[in-house]
Amino acid sequence: MHVREKAEKRVDAKIRFQENLFKFIVSNTILVIVCFVFLGDFWLLKFAMLFGGIALLKDLFDAYPISYNRERIVENELSKRGD
Structure with missing residues (x-):
């Protein structure tokens, strides 16, 4: 899958x-x-x-997946600061 397609998703x-x-x-x-x-x-x-919240949580985790890739997180923080 191309980078652009992933970004669009x-x-x-x-x-x-x-x-x-x-x-x-x-x-x-x-x-x-x-x-x-x-x-x-x-x-x-x-x-x-209750039921709306469950569906909303599913959408939340789809939109903002939990990532434990430390290097990517560090690079993201550095890019925010401009360092």
């Missing part, structure tokens, strides 16, 4: 995560209002947050 994953995070926040805000006004209990919100 990472960018697509980050965009997908950001979009899903925004949707998660908006939909849960609406559910909080609905639960508070109409139901008086937050049981519906608990299920929505």
Whole structure:
């Protein structure tokens, strides 16, 4: 796989995560209002947050994979500082 294709996949994953995070926040805000006004209990919100959170975590790990490649991390930190 070419470097550009890998970069495009990472960018697509980050965009997908950001979009899903925004949707998660908006939909849960609406559910909080609905639960508070109409139901008086937050049981519906608990299920929505649990399953939506699991899906959001999957997108998070796809967008920002955990990497333990020490040399790459050091090079990344050095490039941020301009050294």
